Amino acid sequence: MVKIGIIGATGYVGAELLRLLLSHPKVEVAALSSVSFVGQEISNVYKNFLNKTDLICESADEVVKKCDVIFTALPHGLSEDIAKKAIDNKKICIDMGADFRLSSEDEYEEWYGKKFTQPALHSKSVYGLPELNKEKIKQCSLIANPGCFPTTIELGLMPLLKNSLIKLDNIICDSKSGTTGAGRGLTINTHFPEENETFAPYKVGAHRHTPEIEETLSTMANDKVNVTFTPHLLPINRGILSTIYCSPKNKVNLEEIHKLYLDFYKDEPFVNILPLGEIASIKNVRLTNDCFISLHLNHRQDQIIVVSTIDNMIKGAAGQAIQNMNIILGFNETDGLNLIAPAF
Amino acid sequence: MVKIGIIGATGYVGAELLRLLLSHPKVEVAALSSVSFVGQEISNVYKNFLNKTDLICESADEVVKKCDVIFTALPHGLSEDIAKKAIDNKKICIDMGADFRLSSEDEYEEWYGKKFTQPALHSKSVYGLPELNKEKIKQCSLIANPGCFPTTIELGLMPLLKNSLIKLDNIICDSKSGTTGAGRGLTINTHFPEENETFAPYKVGAHRHTPEIEETLSTMANDKVNVTFTPHLLPINRGILSTIYCSPKNKVNLEEIHKLYLDFYKDEPFVNILPLGEIASIKNVRLTNDCFISLHLNHRQDQIIVVSTIDNMIKGAAGQAIQNMNIILGFNETDGLNLIAPAF
Amino acid sequence: MVKIGIIGATGYVGAELLRLLLSHPKVEVAALSSVSFVGQEISNVYKNFLNKTDLICESADEVVKKCDVIFTALPHGLSEDIAKKAIDNKKICIDMGADFRLSSEDEYEEWYGKKFTQPALHSKSVYGLPELNKEKIKQCSLIANPGCFPTTIELGLMPLLKNSLIKLDNIICDSKSGTTGAGRGLTINTHFPEENETFAPYKVGAHRHTPEIEETLSTMANDKVNVTFTPHLLPINRGILSTIYCSPKNKVNLEEIHKLYLDFYKDEPFVNILPLGEIASIKNVRLTNDCFISLHLNHRQDQIIVVSTIDNMIKGAAGQAIQNMNIILGFNETDGLNLIAPAF
Amino acid sequence: MVKIGIIGATGYVGAELLRLLLSHPKVEVAALSSVSFVGQEISNVYKNFLNKTDLICESADEVVKKCDVIFTALPHGLSEDIAKKAIDNKKICIDMGADFRLSSEDEYEEWYGKKFTQPALHSKSVYGLPELNKEKIKQCSLIANPGCFPTTIELGLMPLLKNSLIKLDNIICDSKSGTTGAGRGLTINTHFPEENETFAPYKVGAHRHTPEIEETLSTMANDKVNVTFTPHLLPINRGILSTIYCSPKNKVNLEEIHKLYLDFYKDEPFVNILPLGEIASIKNVRLTNDCFISLHLNHRQDQIIVVSTIDNMIKGAAGQAIQNMNIILGFNETDGLNLIAPAF
Known part of the structure; x- marks a missing residue:
């Protein structure tokens, strides 16, 4: 099974990604990280995971080392260096934050108040709206998952x-x-x-x-x-x-x-x-x-x-990230995402 | 005290108008009507009026007869005839429905699917947005209270x-x-x-x-x-x-x-x-x-x-209607409407 | 695949059961019934089923005929006759209403105001709280699914x-x-x-x-x-x-x-x-x-x-009914029910 | 007009008290205090007061000095010393916190983890449930307003x-x-x-x-x-x-x-x-x-x-405190409290 890591697992996007991936038929969530909760079980932070997983929050470095696909769910400005490490180690990185969404560094600086920390990496990333960029996503290891x-x-x-x-x-x-x-x-x-x-x-x-x-x-x-x-x-x-x-x-x-x-x-x-x-x-x-x-x-x-x-939280974040992963890994695009809305 | 009647008192707008008028310092609610609840106490329909008023729902005719100012809170098409009766009897009528809001009968027919039943009356009505028409409202006995x-x-x-x-x-x-x-x-x-x-x-x-x-x-x-x-x-x-x-x-x-x-x-x-x-x-x-x-x-x-x-329900309906009444009757525009929003 | 029918599919319990069963790995929902919507697609009634199923509401009789397991999601008093027909035809019937929950007909009459219509059938039913009656449920074809x-x-x-x-x-x-x-x-x-x-x-x-x-x-x-x-x-x-x-x-x-x-x-x-x-x-x-x-x-x-x-709606109705079905059919008790609560 | 002061005006109870007192016919809110917002207009903290009052948060000492009736809306343990100062200066003090609610210091220590700071004062206070203690409240200057x-x-x-x-x-x-x-x-x-x-x-x-x-x-x-x-x-x-x-x-x-x-x-x-x-x-x-x-x-x-x-927030806090004030000051018990619940 493909080993998945989530960096920033205790934020809402990270927690939702974990929930969905635990039901994905073709991957295994192998590691989580969290700055605030290192060493704690994720089920201590979110009781909905009680008896569903015993994963423990580790450091981001551990997650990158252990996993094949790295999802980053972090505030802007924190994903670029992690993505660099992941890509250098031939891993797949799907960033759910804003770091790779804008192609123009000037525009990024204007709206986010900082420069790119890994400018060379940006040309390798693809904007992960599958309905627009599916063919590019298939060839890519670094995805900028769109905003909601x-x-x-x-x-x-x-x-x-x-x-x-x-x-x-x-x-x-x-x-x-x-x-x-x-x-x-x-x-x-x-x-x-x-x-x-x-x-x-x-x-x-x-x-x-x-x-x-x-x-x-x-x-x-x-x-x-x-x-x-x-x-x-x-x-x-x-x-x-x-x-x-x-x-x-x-x-x-x-x-x-x-x-x-x-x-x-x-x-x-x-x-x-x-x-x-x-x-x-x-x-x-x-x-x-x-x-x-x-x-x-x-x-x-x-x-x-x-x-x-x-x-x-799903098509606007965690679900679209899984959709991108499915495309990259050659799975069915809907694997783990066959969800029907509750009527009430 | 000025005697007030509410026609259609068991709908939401009518009930809200009653609640506000019960605290108005210069008027007395003298009669209510309701098609569905004639003969019942309004506090049977809305328990919030328990021990606050013992008014009983009567017929619309009774209300017009007893009161000086008639508020109509009715589905469109039902206020014109009541307004006619009120105006003919030198009463003030404030219609909270749509009947007098449009000046063009063609436009009214296009959107509401029917013609005016009292076309002559329309020229006597004023659109009751006080911030636009205050001077006209002062002179008027028939108000088309604006939509929300x-x-x-x-x-x-x-x-x-x-x-x-x-x-x-x-x-x-x-x-x-x-x-x-x-x-x-x-x-x-x-x-x-x-x-x-x-x-x-x-x-x-x-x-x-x-x-x-x-x-x-x-x-x-x-x-x-x-x-x-x-x-x-x-x-x-x-x-x-x-x-x-x-x-x-x-x-x-x-x-x-x-x-x-x-x-x-x-x-x-x-x-x-x-x-x-x-x-x-x-x-x-x-x-x-x-x-x-x-x-x-x-x-x-x-x-x-x-x-x-x-x-x-207030500036978009019952409160604005009271504001119009205050203007017509020469009261302070804010009488009964000195309300402070709860912060939570 | 086991063929499933839902009688009363347009009520809330029926609709929730359909949603869950569409994701069950070992059964196929083969037919639905509804008194009010016969001939209509269920996705007309509940838009969440749009593009998820094209099932059409039929009569209860059709459902019993076509299916191996019949779920009844009906107001009390309407399930007994359908259950009779199902059991007579060697089908499994899981009633999500109240008809078979009380063993005493007197008690039933006191609280529900009517007598049993199929009194002989009641001795064959089991109260479907799996944590209490799992062994009995395994041997049974007629389940009284508990109240919420x-x-x-x-x-x-x-x-x-x-x-x-x-x-x-x-x-x-x-x-x-x-x-x-x-x-x-x-x-x-x-x-x-x-x-x-x-x-x-x-x-x-x-x-x-x-x-x-x-x-x-x-x-x-x-x-x-x-x-x-x-x-x-x-x-x-x-x-x-x-x-x-x-x-x-x-x-x-x-x-x-x-x-x-x-x-x-x-x-x-x-x-x-x-x-x-x-x-x-x-x-x-x-x-x-x-x-x-x-x-x-x-x-x-x-x-x-x-x-x-x-x-x-789930452990209190549709999910517990599926749990009972899983037990009767020898499936894993958790099939189709491996659900993780959203944290928010 | 009686001058009212609120100590702790930016908490929820204090803000609700202010809202109600601004409509009270017989008192004037003369001063507010807040630890966190000294020097700021209360309408900066709660926009619902914009154009309704221009009161500015001062220190607790200023409030006690300026006012005849002092309401304290503070976490437990902070009201006793303020109440002492108020009572020593012949003011009325109505404490909306827990400091004076329990007569037994042992019980207080067991549940709140601290001793009384003004033990002598407690015998002068009355538990302000008017339906129980109305006669005592009339004679009293220090009220322990009940919990909600x-x-x-x-x-x-x-x-x-x-x-x-x-x-x-x-x-x-x-x-x-x-x-x-x-x-x-x-x-x-x-x-x-x-x-x-x-x-x-x-x-x-x-x-x-x-x-x-x-x-x-x-x-x-x-x-x-x-x-x-x-x-x-x-x-x-x-x-x-x-x-x-x-x-x-x-x-x-x-x-x-x-x-x-x-x-x-x-x-x-x-x-x-x-x-x-x-x-x-x-x-x-x-x-x-x-x-x-x-x-x-x-x-x-x-x-x-x-x-x-x-x-x-009202009968469970701010309203009951006003009811107590009305009783002490010889007002109608319902002054400022003639409120009708919105039906929706």
């Missing part, structure tokens, strides 16, 4: 952009995320009595996923795309839903666009285009690796509205 | 539109509402296990508040305004937050716009403009008649983002 | 009762359930704005699970057990937690009781006894077939407090 | 205990509280994704409210009362509901007990006894100073079940 918000927006717009159907100068992306997206760190905004029964945007006009979205959409369009991206925090645990507004270049027929989407994604196991008239909802995708998309026009029929939704 | 979504959007955009600062051809209004907006009627979408832990838009491109928004914004702009309006359902009880995207005609300075808003609303007791850098949140306004507005630019500084939030 | 509340209480008390350690005359069972326990039927109590942000007991002193609990506990104790059982409704979707208060016959040593529980359940794959000092929580078991139990004393050390928690 | 859980249990049992109707050796109090009870301090248990959609007890058999409950119930019974008290944390913001199980000394007639309760509380403005057959619910009391009580028997009619519910 960008995944919804990129999958939602790809058929329109690849077919040059919409204007590129101001696409509005109004996105809403559950609170797991904010991670395990305690903040007043995620203190239960403060977040429950309320709703608000955050980082308006300034969220770090903006350059990732613009770079990837520009690649799809083969031209510069500008977006206005506003994230909001929902008082639920899981799920992202993006409502995307774009202007068609020419008069639009919604049936044709719908057919285009169905055709575009017909071989993609995780992208589901809803029938016209239905509306995508977070509950369609919760606890799955699926992306559900529904298509709409405004009342004057001159504006396309794309609704795109995923589970932020 | 329109209130957020109209207050959010009025200073920009009155000053001709933005383009009018496609304003994006991405709005999110708590579930009380859907009322007391049982539906699968508001069944707890179906609505909890999820989020989705509804009536995309087709919500009946669209023509109301467009008519009022056009009045403000003195020119035709087009909007794309998408409502979403939040898994919370109360509150609407609208994220509004608009394009300035010329290069924008956010400080100047902020000053404009502060100045524009400086005499309005219920509109609060947040300091630049802060973001409006539903919890700022829950259980109050306030509207909180925050102002933002996107990262390229070429798109204005207005965040506007109210309590849908 | 009873499962928590029975698993929580079995080691104490089998070892005659507690008094039997008044055990207090204070139980709290998520709203899925109320099913898919619309009621004002489960209307989102009415149930959100509140909490209350229901059917105090009068819930129909009471005689089931008392009968099973009496079997365990080999003596008459009396309980006071109070169910409460939690504003969450899934999970039941019962806080159970009982008086030891003699002075208690908590460490010894804890060892007793660990030993009693050491071969049971789904019952987890938490270390002393930890407290069972619904999040330990959500979306799994597990039961977590923690053990405590009050501050004077003279009262045992057992906290027992399950997912009401 | 104890308030529900003491009001729920007082008529039974005062009339010697129940056994005293083991009353079971199964209590459930919203998360505001845990305060503003960040913990992993109140991190939104950890607390949402779950439910569990905490501090089983060991909560510090236990001795307060036992002391007060013993006073009522004029004999030693023992309780088993288990608090649970509900995924809601506000409200406590206690389900209380007690054994009658003799055969019980529920109608008689109900009449007894109605009569016992007939002059108490905040205690509401529901009609027989109805069940108290947190939504009856949210955002009010009310306590709702419903009465039940188990199915064998040999165990009384009392359901008692309050808003933990």
Whole structure:
């Protein structure tokens, strides 16, 4: 069995990855690391693992040494050196943080306030949105797993952009995320009595996923795309839903666009285009690796509205990382990811 | 004391109006009506009224006869005839439904599927957004109390539109509402296990508040305004937050716009403009008649983002109706509405 | 592959059973029935099944004819005749309703207001709590799958009762359930704005699970057990937690009781006894077939407090039914039920 | 106007007290203190106070100097010295913490791990449950405002205990509280994704409210009362509901007990006894100073079940403190507390 290591296993993304990989038929999780909990069983940190695994948190170095595939689930700026070590040792590295998502170091510095620590490594990495880059991913050992918000927006717009159907100068992306997206760190905004029964945007006009979205959409369009991206925090645990507004270049027929989407994604196991008239909802995708998309026009029929939704912890993080691993290792793309959303 | 009647007192808007009016210092609720609960105490229907009032539901006719001010909280199409009777009898009528909100009967027929039953009455009604129409409201006996979504959007955009600062051809209004907006009627979408832990838009491109928004914004702009309006359902009880995207005609300075808003609303007791850098949140306004507005630019500084939030049951319905009543009766505009949001 | 049929597939229990069985490695769901949705795809009723199954709702008769194992997920009083037909045709029938749970027809009539329609069949049925009746279940074709509340209480008390350690005359069972326990039927109590942000007991002193609990506990104790059982409704979707208060016959040593529980359940794959000092929580078991139990004393050390928690839809319904099926068919008891609770 | 000071105004109890007092017709909040936010406007800490008050946090000493009535909302152990200073200066002091709730210093030391710092002061304090001690409160300048859980249990049992109707050796109090009870301090248990959609007890058999409950119930019974008290944390913001199980000394007639309760509380403005057959619910009391009580028997009619519910922040803290102030100052007991629960 392929030996898997998770670096940063006690954060939310790491813990979700562990949960999913423990049910994967073709791999074995061989080692975990955590800065804060070295020497402790993961089931001490998350009781849901009691009697499911007795893995103990080790150092990152141990994990790299023991494993064939290394997943890094770390705050930005901490993955590059680990990735270097992994790649130098002929391992596969899938980074679930932001370190390899932007190709431009200038852009990275502008939004993240620091330079690349391993600039040479970046050219070897591939942006791990399988529906966009599957062939490149197959050949690659270093994956930049996409951000959660960008995944919804990129999958939602790809058929329109690849077919040059919409204007590129101001696409509005109004996105809403559950609170797991904010991670395990305690903040007043995620203190239960403060977040429950309320709703608000955050980082308006300034969220770090903006350059990732613009770079990837520009690649799809083969031209510069500008977006206005506003994230909001929902008082639920899981799920992202993006409502995307774009202007068609020419008069639009919604049936044709719908057919285009169905055709575009017909071989993609995780992208589901809803029938016209239905509306995508977070509950369609919760606890799955699926992306559900529904298509709409405004009342004057001159504006396309794309609704795109995923589970932020799965297709937006851990599940997409496993999908990338499956592609690299030649497994079925859906291995370990055959998940059906609970209806309630 | 002025005698108040509520027609449709057992719906959510009617019940909220009753709760607020029971604490109003200058009026007395004298009669209630309900189609489904005639003869029953309102405290049988809503236990929160136990030992607070012993009012009993009567017929609508009784209410009109007994009272000086009639509030109608009814599904569309049912208020016109009652309003006729009230006005003919020199009473004041404040309609919290949709019957008098649109000035064009054609537009009304297109969106609501029926014609006006009292067309002559419509010219006597005023759209009851006090921040827009205060002087007209003072002179009027028949008020069309605004819809909840329109209130957020109209207050959010009025200073920009009155000053001709933005383009009018496609304003994006991405709005999110708590579930009380859907009322007391049982539906699968508001069944707890179906609505909890999820989020989705509804009536995309087709919500009946669209023509109301467009008519009022056009009045403000003195020119035709087009909007794309998408409502979403939040898994919370109360509150609407609208994220509004608009394009300035010329290069924008956010400080100047902020000053404009502060100045524009400086005499309005219920509109609060947040300091630049802060973001409006539903919890700022829950259980109050306030509207909180925050102002933002996107990262390229070429798109204005207005965040506007109210309590849908109060400023979006019952509270605004009381505000209109206060204005008509010459009371302090804030009488009965001096509410402070619970912090949690 | 064994052919499975679900009668009542569009209710919450039926739908959850379908979701779990679609991932079971050794069976095939061959047919579904529903009174309200005959002829419709199940994915029309529950969108989470879109692209996961194209099964269509048929009549109950068709299901019995086509399948080897019949699961009935029906309101009480409707399963007996179907079970008769299944058993007569040498099929296996697992009833997830209440029809076969009580051995006494008088007791059944007292609590459910009707008599048995197939009284002869009842002697052939076994109460399907595997931790109590595993050997009997292996030999049986007709299973009375336990109620959700009873499962928590029975698993929580079995080691104490089998070892005659507690008094039997008044055990207090204070139980709290998520709203899925109320099913898919619309009621004002489960209307989102009415149930959100509140909490209350229901059917105090009068819930129909009471005689089931008392009968099973009496079997365990080999003596008459009396309980006071109070169910409460939690504003969450899934999970039941019962806080159970009982008086030891003699002075208690908590460490010894804890060892007793660990030993009693050491071969049971789904019952987890938490270390002393930890407290069972619904999040330990959500979306799994597990039961977590923690053990405590009050501050004077003279009262045992057992906290027992399950997912009401899985160990409390669909999952336990599959566990029973696995036992009857000679599969691994955990087949299709190797589920790890999401940590968040 | 009477000048009010709040010491510890930035905690949840202090902030709620401020919110309520700003609407009180006969007092003026003159000063606030906070250790962490000295020099800052309270509206910086809680945006709900924006444009409602411009009070600035000062030192505790300043507050005592400026005000006539001092409310202390502090962690245990910090109020005694402040109370001393207030009393020495002929001020009124209402302590919302635990410092003066227990009469026995030994008991205090056992549960809180420290001794009294002002032991002489304790004999001057009165336990501020108005329904029990109204006459004493009128004469007193130092109030120990009751804990939130104890308030529900003491009001729920007082008529039974005062009339010697129940056994005293083991009353079971199964209590459930919203998360505001845990305060503003960040913990992993109140991190939104950890607390949402779950439910569990905490501090089983060991909560510090236990001795307060036992002391007060013993006073009522004029004999030693023992309780088993288990608090649970509900995924809601506000409200406590206690389900209380007690054994009658003799055969019980529920109608008689109900009449007894109605009569016992007939002059108490905040205690509401529901009609027989109805069940108290947190939504009856949210955002009010009310306590709702419903009465039940188990199915064998040999165990009384009392359901008692309050808003933990109001009748369980800030509202009850105002009620005590009203009594001491000779105001109407309901001044500033005429609150009606929102129905949704």
